[in-house]
Amino acid sequence: MQKFKILWADDEIDLLKPHIMFLEQKGYEITTVNSGVDAIEKVEEQNFDVIFLDEMMPGMTGLETLQQVKILKPQTPVVMITKSEEEHIMDDAIGGKIADYLIKPINPNQILLSVKKILQNKQLITEKTNLFYQQDFRNISMAYNDAIDHKEWSDIYTKLTYWELEIDKTENKSMQEVLDTQKTEANANFAKFIKENYLDWLNEPNIEKPILSHQVMKEKVFPKLKEGKPLFFIVIDNLRLDQWEIIEPLLSPHFNVESDETYYSILPTTTAYARNALFSGMMPIDMARFHPDLWEGEDTDEGKNNHEEEFLKVNIQKNRLNIKSSYHKILQVNQGKAVLDNFTNLINNDLNVLVYNFVDMMSHARTDMKMIKELAPNESAYRSLTESWFTHSSLFELFKKISESGAEVVVTTDHGTKRVHRPYKIIGDRTVTTNLRYKQGKNLNFESGKVFEINKPDEAKLPKFNISTSYVFAVEDYFFAYPNNYNYYVNYYKDTFQHGGVSLEEIIVPLVHLTPKNY
Known part of the structure; x- marks a missing residue:
């Protein structure tokens, strides 16, 4: 000693x-x-x-x-x-x-x-954290090996996230490898669960199912609108549950957490599908069918989320809401500052919708920029980078202003991200999508097994662009790679954060209702 x-x-x-x-x-x-x-x-x-x-x-x-x-x-x-x-x-x-x-x-x-x-604070915390996790390890493993429903899967992921953050606080992180193994096993079982249940959620009206992307605003946002009191709906693109848990304590001096839930992102877990569904209140097949002027298919080079504001208006009209609303997408520092400068006008609206894209840009930058990869070499550092951004962001300043004004907030995201490690060979023609976690196209060739394959897009409420269109989703920590130039491709994308596929991290995402604390 x-x-x-x-x-x-x-x-x-x-x-x-x-x-x-x-x-x-x-x-x-x-x-x-x-x-x-x-x-x-x-x-x-x-x-x-x-x-x-x-x-x-x-x-x-x-x-x-x-x-x-x-x-x-x-x-x-x-x-x-x-x-x-x-x-x-x-x-x-x-x-x-x-x-x-x-x-x-x-x-x-x-x-x-x-x-x-x-x-001896850290030493004692380490000893007790390791002991309590070891005691809970068996309970978690037994839970995900049983036949469980979507609520229990959400509870398991929340508990795994809790232990990940607790172990991250310990001195030597000696239980990290054990937790990583347990998360890998949990993700394998979760992939089986999604394969068995996802299509039923979309096609069987009378079964128990989670709230999905297209239901969030109708079920969890619109009911919180109150006459004479503005509501802010803030979507932080690509925000995982663990990243939210890092941000939430920073907001605790300003807000009470009225509800801290999760919802399930639709597939593919990408901006084009999940976020458009979030704002429109529709599944992709209906967006493409009823609003072809707003929906950008895979065969176009246009941005896939350029019409969020229009989709939002469609959703408001569909729910027969006579409200005054605003929509802002924040991609750059000056746009965030403009929102703060315009705050006195925002509080005159019934609903203010804001999309913050930083976390999404950070995950892409980590893939493309060596410096960001070195700043965030692992999950812990990735969370730390998120916390650092938020602490100094215009979004944090906006939260403070909202609290001071007495308004309420619903915070969520469109999907999370998965740190990928294992390549999965797939062959397709030039029309196949480039996303690493899902592929959409015709004549896709791959080894069946560690994927979720949908040959009838209608059943998944997804548009099909020709008769033989199919969708294939990577599961666990796999990512798709083409045989040509295979080694370069694998080395470049291995250990990067991707989304589009099936994992706890991508699908189960935070949905939180905050009320001002000191107003």
């Missing part, structure tokens, strides 16, 4: 002998001094793991000593001990960046708890 060194400064240090002996018996090395001046000398001479300062020392007070210690050793944690309960002293100590604040009389266990909290 590491022997931690503690400096204790108190003008009545002799009276603390029992406390000091207690800590020494617990394995800590204690250095004692009688004044702030002596404490400063010791800090200049050597390093300590934690410093205890009495606030009421004669001469140099504890607060004055604290200031000098923070100049000399800003990273050394300091615990302030005082007889006074005056608020201004607490404020000054907290403002001086103390690690803890104890009020006399103190007992040895109080001191021990403070030391453990400061010095």
Whole structure:
């Protein structure tokens, strides 16, 4: 066990002998001094793991000593001990960046708890997190090996995401490999579940099914509209559940979470299909059939989501809503700033829909740019990059303004992304789509097995562009690769974040209702 060194400064240090002996018996090395001046000398001479300062020392007070210690050793944690309960002293100590604040009389266990909290926090968190995950491991495995429904799959993915974030906080991440293996196994079982149930959800009206992309606005957004109170519907493109869980704590000072749910993205899990379905309230086959002027097929070079605003208006009219609405797509910093500058006009609308594309651009940039790949070499760093973006984004500023105005928010995404590792050979002609996680076209050749194949697009509510059109979706962490130039293709796209296929990460996505906290 590491022997931690503690400096204790108190003008009545002799009276603390029992406390000091207690800590020494617990394995800590204690250095004692009688004044702030002596404490400063010791800090200049050597390093300590934690410093205890009495606030009421004669001469140099504890607060004055604290200031000098923070100049000399800003990273050394300091615990302030005082007889006074005056608020201004607490404020000054907290403002001086103390690690803890104890009020006399103190007992040895109080001191021990403070030391453990400061010095062994990560170690204790690691031990308990690993222990609790090991205990839950069997429950999760048993759950996804049983015949379960869409709600239970959502619960399993939420629980796996929870453990991923908890293990990420541990010192050596020793359980990460075990969790990765469990997620791989869960994804394999989830792919079987989707193959067995997805088409039934779309064609059998009387069975239990999840909320799908085209139902989100009707079921979860429009019912929250209130007369005289604006509602913001914010879609962060490509946002996975784990990324939302990283963002949510940043919003907690401003919002209460009224509901924290998930919904299932339709296939393909791409902008062209899933996000257009989200805004239009229709499946792709109906968008193509009833609104050919708005739907961009796979055979065109046009952007596949250029008509979201028009689809949104169609959805509003279809639901017979007499409301004033706005739509904004934010791709660049200046567009985000323009939304903030226009906020006073937005709060006069019943519904404001905003699409933020940064996370999608980040996933594509990670594929194309070596620097981004080095900044986000793994899932943990990818989440960290998302958090850093959000903290400094115009979107965060918008959330704060919304909270201050008293408006409510529904936050969601169109689909998530999957980090792909394993190539899957497929052959097709020049008309086949280029997406790595799904292929749409005719005369597709591939080895059956680790794919979800749909030969009758009508059953999946997908448009078909000729008689022999079929759709093939990659599952788990596979990605499609053509035989020609195979090695280059595989090396370039392996370990990149992709979407379009079947995985927990792509299909089960966050859907959250926030209400302002301090309005």
